Amino acid sequence: MLVLAFDTATPAVTAALHDGERVLAEVTTVDARRHGELLIPSVREVLREAGAVLKDVTAIVAGSGPGPYTGLRVGLMTAQALASTTGAAAYGLCTLDVLAYASGLSEPFLVATDARRKEVFWAQYADMRTRVSGPSVDRPGDVPGELPLVGAGARMHAGAFGEARLVEGAPEYPGAGALAALAVERLTLMAAGHAHHASTAGEPVSGHGTVAALADDDSGDAAGSGTGDAVLTLPRPIYLRRPDARVPGPPKKVTA
Secondary structure (H helix, E strand, O other), X not given: OOXXXXXXXXXXXXXXXXXXXXXXXXXXXXXXXXXXXXXXXXXXXXXXXXXXXXXXXXXXXXEOOOOOHHHHHHHHHHHHHHHHHHOOEEEEEOHHHHHHHHXXXXXXXXXXXEEEOOEEEEEEEEEOOEEEEEEEXXXXXXXXXXXXXXXXXXXXXXXXXXXHHEOOOOOOXXXXXXXXXXXXXXXXXXXXXXXXXXXXXXXXOOOOHHHHHHHHOOOOOHHHOOOEEOOOEOOOOOOOOOOOOOOOOOOOOOXX
């Protein structure tokens, strides 16, 4: 197994390579305006550092948001393009779930990332692996509860949330190393479940079983709603609102 993971749903452009046991290489650059410029060089860098080439990759996992439209789209389109080129399986994983996983927390908490417009994308977790609500988008004052907070959105709006609620040492942005590690956990469980089903049903066991299972279940945004452990999906974006840029309407008629 060789998993290439990257996320562009936040100002951080992050990429990593994981061999199924550990993170081989990881690079992160925080620059909200250069997702398109930075992602492919970041992918090349982690491949070079790990001594691998793109054709060695067996799975590609992209953060599926929620996040601003333009940045999020860069990562997901790149995942689909690379998968098409290499034949590797492509997946999406909720960006907030990755931040929760990276926090390592074992008690209830919230993850919040910047949604612009003085709002945050947020979700509530029972522990680092279990989401209990969200993701949603709200103004900080409308986010319910008094739970501890993780993520750059929480720190950016610390005045509204309260400084005391910020978890010290927790990541502000998702790291592709955590994304890859969480994806490996999910892929291992999915493969084991598929192998068990195939063996009991007398079917041949295929390495593409996890992809087939996702294709059969056309709930491509399953990671974007609901509760429970993090869910791998097809690489589709979690959009919680319309993009900031819009096609202008027809010109107004002016009468004298």
